[in-house]
Amino acid sequence: MIRPIDRRTFIVGGAAAGLTLASGALHRASAADPLKIGFIYVGPVGDFGWTHGHDLGRKAVEAKFGDLVKTTYVENVAEGPDAERVIRKLATDGNKLIFTTSFGYMEPTLKVAKAFPKVFFEHATGFKTAPNVAVYNSRFYEGRAVVGHLAGSLTKTGKIGYIASVPIPEVVMGINATAIWARKVRPDAEVKVVWINSWYDPGKEGDAAKALIDQGVDIITQHTDSPAPLQIAEQRGVLGVGQASDMKSFAPKAQLTAIVDEWGPYYIERAQAALDGTWKTSDTWHGLKEGFLSLAPYGDAVPAELRASADAIKAGIIDGSIHPFTGPIKDQKGEVKVADGAKLADGDLLGMNWYVEGVSA
Amino acid sequence: MALKIEARRQISTRMLYMTPFIAVAATVVAGFFLFMMLGADPFEALYVFFISPLETKYGLSELGVKAAPLIMIAIGLALGYRANIWNIGAEGQLTLGAVCGGAVALAFWEEQGLYILPLMALAGMAGGAAYAAIPAFLKTKFNVNEILTSLMLTYVATLFLAVLVFGPLKDPMGFNFPQSRMFSDSATLPIIWEETRLHIGFVVALLAAVAGWVLLTRSIIGFQIRTLGSAPAAARYAGFDRTRLTWFCLMLTGALAGLAGTFEVAGPIGQLVPNISPGYGFTAIIVAFLGRLHPLGIIASGLLMALSYMGGENAQINLSLPQAVTGVFQGMLLFFLLASDFLVRYRVRRVKPLAEGV
Amino acid sequence: MNIDTLLPMLLTVIAAATPLLLAAIGELVTEKSGVLNLGVEGMMLVGAVIAFAVTVGTGSAILGIIAAAFAGIALSLVFGLLTLTLMANQVATGLALTIFGIGVSSLIGSSYIGTPVEKLAVLHIPGLSDIPVLGPLLFGHDILVYASVAITVLVAWFLKSSRAGLILRAVGESDLSAHSIGYDVIKVRYLAVMFGGLCSGIAGAYLSLSYTPMWVEGMTAGRGWIALALVAFASWRPWRVLGGAYIFGGVTILQLYLQGAGGIGIPAQVMNMLPYLATIIVLTVISAGPWRGRLDAPACLGKPFRPAS
Incomplete structure (x- = not known):
């Protein structure tokens, strides 16, 4: 299951024609005529990972607007031929705002959007927009920089494990952010990566963790669900970092923190815009500052002074004084990819397909 | 008075046509209680499941879109199963077909011409057949069980596709995202019903079914396949070449699955992506048996199976039922359909207790 | 690679192989009686969720395992009713059972998402478990790991040496002859199918209580299918099922360790292909080698029993 990724800062299709509002305001008569909002998920809502996170966002919308909205979701829709039919069905059924929450829904979303110019579409992790298709994603790597700092500070062996799903730029970006920030505090730190080529296989994810720990890793991070x-x-008595949700219940001692997906505020904002008739297409790539992700409360294994320094990094990222990808950054061969003091541009980040020094993959 | 189960002397033709309706009726009754238990309005639920997908032109067309690959693959599988060749790796053959057909589309990306689609179809069939040739070779040469090889190769195929779309076939303008370019118009299947996604592949699937029927009933190889399945000993005495039949069935299934894969990427999807099939190769196994391994029955079962998936989607959208419920319901429908086969071969008769009769 | 790195790796292999072995050995018995049940994945999932729910509810993992066994049996009885009593097609019914099982498990499991459960305890055997190296390797496991090996031993003995096993094989090889000399073919097959359900249920319990002690939807991630393939890999011989499960698990784990060791310049996708390719190659070598035996596929596999009447 391939799912996530990114955005780009250009607009595909009808750019000139349609920067105006797609269709003008939505006319809603009364609370008896709620705004219908549809969601399409790539996994089961019970995955406790990616899809679970989006469904929490959906529930947040319901909680916030009550009778003003009616949400619907379809889960486990494979990327491929089925996606277009489901998205179209959601549109036909009167959903005026539709969230398509996986990268592989990009082309189907655009196709359906063309046929339903008055329906607003929100595609997660894609890079193509249209007058009625907005894209959104989270700067997960900002959280990973903080995680890298924690891991680099706490590792005794200098080896940090990274269980990775599929080699798309988003995952590579996360690996690199972790390595860069771990090596700032522990210059000899090594990030060992194991790919399982799946987003979701609890058994294999666990096995990969065992393999890493047996090879001297004492901090486990992951980009699987x-x-x-x-x-x-x-x-095994080592430390780890949760993914997508606060996973403390599964690892009360080991969890240092977790990178928690927070789609709720964005979904609420967009639903509000649709309700107000102010919705327009956009390309949103937000991070810690805007609350697209958060870090779960630190675990007991994180000492007070480390909490302070981690919080300082977080604060720096939020106020803009810190950019996680600030030069000098060298690749695995030692070549300087980002000059001293320069910041890696969003465009380069989004297509990242090289590893920084210290990554072993 | 007691009930007695009795084998029919010959299978009941009337029941053959009746049973699907009996099964659906039983499912409706059972579904009624299931939905009631789960707090959904049973009438509405059943309506959404079975009728709503068929109400619109778009729904009808999608039925064809979804059924086409199922029918095409199941035709090939059915011939193999009749000859006791257990290819369960059609999903992998589909994937390889999509890869080969898609590679042709990408190679001719800047060209235009009517020759591109036929070339893709040929490449897809060749790819699927070549992939099915591996189990065929291992089976005929080393007697390696095809259940294992064909299934394992399915996983390999998915990873192979990943290697390609994460690497050489990825869109050069796609920011390192794992997908190819969108195919050119010349590499996209013609639509046979305006404003829908129904493509020429549906017609090809129906033709494949008819061809399969002719092959099975009118040709020598069809006769050999039927004999091999129903009377292996007779087939041996008659000197049928088992090796040749194994090759034939596997290659044919592979070619059809490969063609179905090419049609998926050249039709509804329009590009190579890491996930092409939502399990068509596996679902087609059910379709083949639901259709009683008969090419024309397979058309009906393929459509029914497609309907049940679409009904499941609609139930999620219109009734907010979780997918789990639609899975349970779909399972029940299949159970009833399969069980009703019993009525074709057997009948239940009332018999008088022995004491009275004597 | 020294013993200090090899030992934990072997332990990981054992954990990965156990659910495959449990499910496959049950399916082997089912298939030996001439019945092909493709519903292993569905039965495992239901076993996993029931084991989890009962363990959380009662606090007793043993009750959870027992409940999972019964859940597996219950599902297998649905399969038996359809295929044995009503003579429905086995392949299609098995696949339908998987669809059904996936649905049922996620219905039951929806309220358990995000709930942790205590990992199944290791059976500590005083003295033996403390021996260096061999202690943890042989005597440092939970009850289901021992059960998987014990069941394999029992099944091997049962099929080879017991009278009941002989009858089971006879039913699988030639149902009509077995019937004509007075054995109740349907009853034997029901029992074999139920045993398969029991083992699949326990395999699911191993997943949700020990391997990854949690419930998430679809957590089997295709292991039921691998188990089915392993029965064919083993040419329907119990010891080879054990070998197959450990080879498959072993190569899966090995490639993860190789990746962790810094990789060897091979794309990760290719590394992930290795377990599948390895099983094909090993089976080919076995099938082609000088020690090739007669193919042990039961002659009646997948065919309904229809006594002439």
Whole structure:
């Protein structure tokens, strides 16, 4: 299951024609005529990972607007031929705002959007927009910089494990952010990557964690969806970082923090815009500052002074004084890819397909 | 008075046509209680499941879009299963077909011409057949079980596709995202019903079914396949070449699955992506058996299976039922359909207790 | 690679192989009686969720395992009713059972998402478990790991040496002859199908209580299918099922360790292909080698029993 990724800062299709509001305001008569909002998910809502996070966002919208909205979701829709039909069905059924929450829904979303110019579409992690298609994603790498700092500070062996799903830029970006920030505090730190080529296979994720721990890794981070790696960390007495949700219940001692997906505020904002008739297409790539992700409360394994320094990094990222990808950054061969003091541009980040020094993959 | 189960002397033709309706009726009754238990309005639920997908032109067309690959693959599988060749790796053959057909589309990306689609179809069939040739070779040469090889190769195929779309076939303008370019118009299947996604592949699937029927009933190889399945000993005495039949069935299935894969990427998807099939290769196994391994039955079962998936989607959208419920319901529908086969071969008769009769 | 790195790796292999072995050995018995049940994945999932729910509810993992076994049996009885009593097609019914099982498990499991459960305890055997190296390797596991090996031993003995096993094989090889000399073919097959359900249920319990002690939807991630393939890999021989499960698990784990060791310049996707390719190659070598035996696929596999009447 391929799912996430990114955005780009250009607009595909009808750029000139349609920067105006797609269709003008939505006319809503009364609360008896709620705004229908549809969601399409790539996994089951019970995955406790990616899809679970989006469904929490959906519930937040319901909680906020009550009778003003009616939400619907379809889960486990494979990327491929089925996606277009489901998205179209959601549009036909009167959903005026539709969130398509996986990268592989990009082309189907655009196709359906063309046929339903009055319906607003929101595509997660894609890079193509249209007058009625907005894209959004989260700067997960900002959280990973803080995680890198924690991991670099706490590792005894200098080896940090990274269980990775599929080699798309978003995942590479996360690996690199972790390595760069770990090496700022522990210059010899090594990030060992194991790819499992799946977003979701608890058994294999756990096995990868075991393989890493057996090879001297004492901090486990992951870019896969289940709490299995963290559980293994707990069992083996090493430390780990949760993914997508606060996974502390699965690893009360081991979890340092978790990178928590926070789609709720964005979904609420966009639903509000649709309700107000002010919705327009946009390309949103927000991070810690805007609350697209958060870090779960630090675990007991994080000492007070480390909490302070981690919070300082977080604060720096939020106020803009810190950019996680600030030069000098060297690649694995030692070549300087980002000059001293320069910041890696969003465009380069989004297509990242090289590893920084210290990554072993 | 008691009930007695009795084998029919010959299978009941009337029941053959009746049973699907009996099964659907039973599912409706059972579904009624299931939905009631889960707090959904059973009438509405059943309506959404079975009728709503068929109400619109778009719904009808999508039925064809979804059924086409199922029918095409199931035709090939059915011939193999009749000859006791257990290819369960059609999903992998589909994937390889999509890869080969898609590679042709990308190679001719800047060209235009009517020759591109036929070339893609040929490449897809060749790819699927070549992939099915691996189990065929191992089976005929080393007697390696095809259940294992064909299934394992399915996982390999998915990873192979990943290697390509993460690497050489990825869109050069796609910011390192794992997908190819969108195919050119010349590499996209013609639509046979305006404003829908229904493509020429549906017609090809129907033709494949008819061809399969002719092959099975009118040709020598069809006769050999039927004999091999129903009377292996007779087939041996008659000197049928088992090796040749194994090759034939596997290659044919592979070619059809490969063609279905090419049609998916050249039709509804329009590019190579890491996930091409939502399990068509596996679902087609059910379709083949639901259609009683008969090419024309497979058309019906393919459409029914497609309907049940679409009904499931609609139930999620219109009734907010979780997918789990639609899975349970779909499972029940299949159980009833399969169980009703019993009525074709057997009948239940009332018999008088022995004491009275004597 | 020294013993200090090899030992934990072997332990990881054992954990990865156990659910495959449990499910496959049950399916082997089912298939030996001439019945092909493709519903292993569905039965495992239901076993996993029931084991989890009962363990959380009662606090007893043993009750959870027992409940999972019964859940597996219950699902297998649905399969038996359809295929044995009503003579429905086995392949299609098995696949339908998987669809059904996936649905049922996620219905039951929806309220358990995000709930942790205590990992199944290791059976500590005083003295033995403390021996260096061999202690943890042989005597440092939970009850289901021992059960998987014990069941394999029992099944091997049962099929080879017991009278009941002989009858089971006879039913699988030639149902009509077995019937004509007075054995109740349907009853034997029901029992075999139920045993398969029991083992699949326990395999699911191993997933949700020990391997990854949690419930998430679809957590089997295709292991039921691998188990099915392993039965064919083993040419329907119990010891080879054990070998197959450990080879498959072993190569899966090995490639993860190789990646962790810094990789060897091979794309990760290719590394992930290795377990599948390895099983094909090993089976080919076995099938082609000088020690090739007669193919042990039961002659009646997948065919309904229809006594002439």
